[in-house]
Amino acid sequence: MEPDDGGWRTIPFKLQLDKPLASHVCLRLLIFLLLSSICFALICDIYLNKLVRKDDGMVSREGFACNGPGGLEKYAYLQSSLSGPKYANNVLAFEFFHFESSLWPEMELSDSPSDGHIVSDLVRVNGIMTRLTLTLDGRLVWMEAGQRCLWLEKEVLGFSTEGSCIRIRAAIEFDEVGCCVGPGGGGGRRVVRRVLACETLSTESFTLWCQKLRDYLYSLGRPKKLLIFLNPFGGKRSAPKVFEDEVKPLLEDAAIEFDLQETGYQLHAKEIAHTVDLAKYDGIVCVSGDGILVEVINGLLERDDWKAAIKMPLGMIPAGTGNGMVKSLLDSVGQPCKAFYATLAIIRGHKRPLDVATISQEDKKFFSVLMLAWGLIADIDIESEKYRWMGIARLDFYALQRILHLRRYEGRISFVPAPGYEIHGEPASFSAEWAAPSQDHGEEQVDVLCxxxxxxxxxxxxxxxxxxxxxxxxIWLHNVPWGSENTMAAPNAKFSDGYIDLIAIQDCPRLSLLSLMTEMDKGGHVKSPHVRYLKVKTLVLEPGPRTDNPAKEGIIDTDGEVLARGKGAYKSDQETFMAYGRLQVTVDQGLATLFSPK
Ligand SMILES: Nc1ncnc2c1ncn2[C@@H]1O[C@H](COP(=O)(O)OP(=O)(O)OP(=O)(O)O)[C@@H](O)[C@H]1O
Structure with missing residues (x-):
């Protein structure tokens, strides 16, 4: 090395260090890029999976759009659900596409759609030219990597148009192994929202397809306009979010119009149901717990035109603490109690009748569709309110407390058993005192006076x-199997058998009581030798005081609300609709109508 100015020497720094440094930096950069791609891919994968398997791993929200070979547009649709351009040009999109492509419902090739059809034409489906056929039995059939099929009744929600493109929006149920469940299925494992983009080749074809699809969907009797009640304070106050995220997108897919009404106070839904112009709607939907449904039914039955009003189909979306009605509906077809499935049931428009119980005392009437409780269950339901801060655990905590300090109540029940249940109780003759005053009049007179x-x-x-x-x-009366999402109170209860299930416990050792309470989530408690489980047509309840303290009486609770509080009962200073005394329960078979999954 040559001496430099000031004794410094020039070090051939660049020559000696630059090359290894450059290759070192390049290598690091490469590793960094590789690692970040892997991380990015993993993050995307997790994110996309989250989209596909939402909440319970059952609901997918992706879709397809038209043109091209399908994949790019599909990806574009997906991207619109993601946030920002960072996902653009990502290889994952194509992987996702391949994964998705196999998920269109496949049809047996032997089943030829051309045998009978409503319309059949050459159309570009998801970018692929194919013959699309709407069969007489309501299937859309086309070729796309095999023969594909969509059932209009079960799978198609609705359609929209854009230029010459018809977007058919569907919700398809697949079983665990990825096979389409089809119209007969019920306990599907996951439902995927899809958009089938059909580009027609002429104006005539476009008009014909739109008309035939519209006619077919209209013929299914689906609702076109709904009145939706939303209780923003029910349950965990989740109703607004449930509506925005899960209900509204599906209603939009199905092109169902709606008027949304938030309930502002107690009995608001009842007031509206009592006065609203029902001719404007094809159904009333409650995004709430059971309380709003009961208000709506009471509002409809108090109208002068109640006979027509009570025929209005009622739908439930679970968004409260007690979602017993919608749980009973969805569980009857093996579906989970989720807003997504409940909304699909409303869109598809199937209906089922529902028994309505009239609880009468003197000239007062309350219409119940779920349950009535007196004694242990009512005490737990109502008195556990003081532990509301514990959340849902308050019920178990207070149940334990009540069983340890068990109360028994004097009283009597008189009932008319359903055929096959006559062994319960002792024969009794009807007492005129039991009848509500209106039942003393002739039928004609009642209608004129009230x-x-x-x-x-x-x-x-x-x-x-x-x-x-x-x-x-x-004493527990139940109209439908589930009292809440985790209490199968009356496993044999039917929506419209014209009877109400009675679950009565008279004497029961504390340990047995504790054990049967733990079986309520599966309905096992009704098998206990300490429980009488029967069906009744009508029942008269005469509630008395506690056996250990005649100065103290109990609570009667119906559909989650306190109907009557006796002397010395919890919050007995609060006014209730009925007095703690004799009341009569009668059942009207199938009086109301519910939107139902089947
Ligand atoms: N804006 C409001 N403020 C207070 N109470 C309301 C409001 N809207 C409705 N309510 C009342 O809330 C009660 C319960 O409503 P909802 O059916 O949604 O839930 P729930 O599961 O029955 O009960 P919870 O309130 O314990 O969740 C109804 O009886 C109704 O009268």
């Missing part, structure tokens, strides 16, 4: 009555 529904017209004195005298631990 507006609104007055309860079923039954000749009580002509029925065979039976009686059970107390003390009682618990």
């Amino acid at each position: 507006s609104g529904y007055q309860g079923p017209k039954i000749k009580l004195e002509e029925l065979s009555w039976r009686t059970i005298d107390g003390p009682f631990v618990s």
